[in-house]
Amino acid sequence: MNIAKKTKEKLDGNNFLLMITILLFFALYLAGMFAFHEKGFGKPQVFLNLFISNAGLLIAAAGMTMVLITGGIDISIGSVIGMTCMLLAWMMEKKGISAGASIVIVLIVGTVFGLVQGFLIAYLKIQPFIVTLAGMFFARGMTAIISKDMITITNETFLRMAGEKINFNFITTYNKKGMAIHPYIYVSVIIAIIVFILIFLFLKYTKFGRSIYAVGGNEQSALLMGLNVRRIKLRVYVMNGFLAALAGFVFCLNSSGGFVEQARGFEMEAIASSVIGGTLLTGGVGNVIGSLFGVLIKGTIESIITFQGTLSSWWTKIAIAALLCFFIVMQSLFAAVKKKK
């Protein structure tokens, strides 16, 4: 009896939404397996491809989740990712800088970018939306200033890194010709998963992690409880800048090149993943596990549309928007119910 009450308590509001998200993912995936069985939707590789094609998004969504928990937003990350790819390609191809050095440099650039945005938001108290809107413009424009033309990466070290497969030898499937193949992932997925786990632990088990929730819950209170709200916010944006650059690097491992329009609209995918994963846009509530499922749902929809074959790509956009709409409306309804209580 007590357990029933407890589960009911635990299930209220946001946890309930997270449950829906997880169930939705499985339902979508099973539906995909059912509908496109002949085309091989059920193969392990299809599942792993969700991670491979969304490694960058995973990192970006984790960072975005942190920012959203503080009650802020960062819409510059798509552009930062684009800029990172372009900068990487340009340094390696046009300037002959080694792959390792290039990667370190872009990570520093991303962090500094986050630092500037964070300073404006935390210390000058300018709305995050406006600051990162400018950041978005800036990074996109910088990409074009670095090079208007597409640069394809030919750096061997980098390409080797990008092409390095990690095979799951314990799983064996057979292709149409009857050859044994092992499902695989790329290095990028490993990076993304490590980042994800680190952020999960960080948010749950460090003082700083918890203080992010406090700031998002009630900034004024956090201040009166002795938390250095400005510094916390600044650090979150710095971290997010770093993560955006890292996401850019991972993104680049997949795309192997830089062009001006790369990753446009990526920030909205990250926000959507986060929101679908149960993060409240009003701040204070959210966790990266949910965001993971948010990303997976988005990936699954894309896969289904690809497998279906005749649907155009914009259906992904519409489907994501519909989901976003559903979750946002649900959030607001839950909030309203809570208020009434």
Next chain:
Amino acid sequence: MEKEKNIVLSMRHIYKNFPGVVALSDVDFTLRSGEIHALMGENGAGKSTLIKVLTGVEEFETGEVRTDGKADLVISRSPQEAQKHGISTVYQEVNLCPNLSVAENIFIGREPMKFGRINWKAMNVKAKELLDSLNIEIDVTRALENYSVAIQQMVAIARAVDISAKVLILDEPTSSLDESEIRKLFGVMKKLKERGTGIVFVTHFLEQVYEVCDRITVLRNGRLVGEYEVDNLPRVQLVAKMMGKEFDDLASIKKSCSNQAENVETEKVIDARGLGHTGTIKPFDLAVHKGEVIGLSGLLGSGRSELAKVIYGADKADAGSVYMKGKKLVLKAPIDAMKVGMAFCPENRKEEGIIADLSVRENMILALQAKRGMFHLINKKEQEELTDRYIDILQVKTASRETPIKQLSGGNQQKVILGRWLMTNPEFLILDEPTRGIDVGTKTEIQKLVVKLASEGMSVMFISSEIEEMLRTVNRMAILRDGRKVGELVEEELSQDNIMNAIAGGGEVE
């Protein structure tokens, strides 16, 4: 005095100026360990400035602050620094994070760590122990938002006490609690007192002061009036000291309109039959006659404001109906009530009353404009004339009619709101706590105005927490308890005792 040993806090000769105003002038304050010390004063007396100075929100100009009877001066530039000196504050609005668990709220920023990570288990255990020691038994792992304001406030106190047990400032903690919650809070306060904590208790409620406090420090106009032992200071004297004037002025308005009472059987302006709103107010009958002031009395949370809001249509009734002069009303939103001649001055002036950035003129004209409709803009000249007239009638102190209302003092803001409604020429005026948080002078003016309006034929519903104020102004009183109307008292039955009995549930009036 200097020889006293157990002094935990002493403030001497504190001065603080705000542009154009002396907020504190040569104020002394002394707090001993194990005492509950009331800080009293009317609005503008300097209570909140003193608290702000003490907690480092504001800096004082000259003066000395010492803690623990030590010789070193203590200067706090921020609430954090004050906390380090052993001074913690719990504010009226709970300053915690609703999204975090109770335990986290107590320990945020100083979580117990183990192997470089937060030790959740230890934190929950510690939080439980701490709350248990204050006789509060709740699940500390649940989010704070699941609990009532009272519990939240006690969690805030637990946090403050755990950080530093020397000086605890409670800034109007009881204003949003109901009676049983107040009991609980007092229990916690007494417990802390036994442990030797010095508590500064800021409140408006006299009864509470006499119930829990040991000493009272009274401020007036930024100056110290004096420090008194509770037992040596009768209520009347306390009030006199706070106000700095005798009671005559207040007493003089004692219902000059008692002749109206005879007309009680005249026309019913408002007649609510079986009106109710699920969750806030159970179905009730209530009639208001022409030229009558009806009071609503009851404890906070008894459904006073809710009753008014249902009649006004701010909360849509889901049972019963309202008749105005015999005609049944359909009230979907406040505008419907306004159109038939109702007006409503809400309790929470800042959040529900004023439109902060708009001018006095716009604030006054808006209700009349809404009544006339969007496409019938009142022309500028008429707006100005109307505003000037009511600024004059109500004696609003403002630099000009175009001054943003947020720059006015609380009392003057209230007058502007009153002007807004008088402009609409209502037949039925609802005033929910119209005198809360405003100075005594304005208070009296408003009370007089109410009586005058009624004598001119307006029906007024007057809601107030202060029984004395109601006794001075109303002809008849409806008593509410736990969301239910439990009875009415008319003229001759109106006395402090009767009302108290009815509110507390004596049963006679039922």
Next chain:
Amino acid sequence: MNRKKIKHITKYRLFWPIVCLILVLLFNLIKTPTFFKVSINSNGVLYGYIIDIINRSSELIILAVGMTLCVASSAGTDISVGATMAVAGAVCCSILGSGEAYNAPYFVGILGALLVAVLCGAWNGFLVAKLKIQPMVATLILFTAGRGIAQLITGGNILYIKVDNFKYLGSTLPHVPVPTPIFVAIGVVILTYLLLKKTALNMYIQSVGINSKASRLLGLNSTLIIFLTYMFCGLCAGIAGVIATSRIYSIDANNVGLNLELDAILAVALGGNSLGGGKFSLAGSVIGAITIQALSTSLYAMGVSADQLPVYKAVVVILIVTLQSPEFKKFVNHQKQKRVEKIGEKVA
């Protein structure tokens, strides 16, 4: 005395927006002495930098007008206006068809586009006003889906309109020397202004934006007013969308109005309006919109490519919001005070 006067002028709401615009224009004048020169080309149409700026800023002005009201009433921005433009353009073109003659009369196409745009606005308004979802979040939905929907309408193709008079709206009417978008923009601004000033809407919107709870209690229908502003914003986006489509006599769902929502928000902020809602100035937003376009045009003139333009815009935006930020002002005042104190000490 004189100082007081200067202070009084700088306090005037539109002072800084106007200074910004003048600075940009002066900069242009120095850079290009012929900047203010207006001449008539062989087609009998006025041309010159100034005309070009105003012409090109027409859509932005129209969007900014709608955005200003949204911001004022709900303290939030409608980030879906660019997508709504695309939807409106798509509807208009698909009604008219890309044949040698229209499938339906021209005005039906425009009406259809505006109707759909108003519906988009109403959807946003419903989410914001009725469901009380944060505006940016609520409009994020249409922002994400809008271009997808537009592509759905056009079938994913770029539709070209071949009938000649379709161009009139986006370029010039025969025998009229001034580009049509300018007339439309002026018309929208004037009509909006009249709507606000001749009714109580101006006061209502500000009141609701400052305190919607109090507004409801004094008889305003906050929900309806917020809803109306979003619907109006949708309408403005629709008008802008039709103009933008007419300019290129085709609909490219991926690019019509791209990033214009950002420019529109900028225009509102540049116009000295608080993005926190409440008091607003329509004129400010119009000045803001023109400033942004002037800036773009002058940067183009300096050889900056369209791709690179955002960098400069971003820098300007950050400068402006920094200067407007209360924290920065506090800092400056503090420094000033310090200096005064120092001088005081020296004198003593």
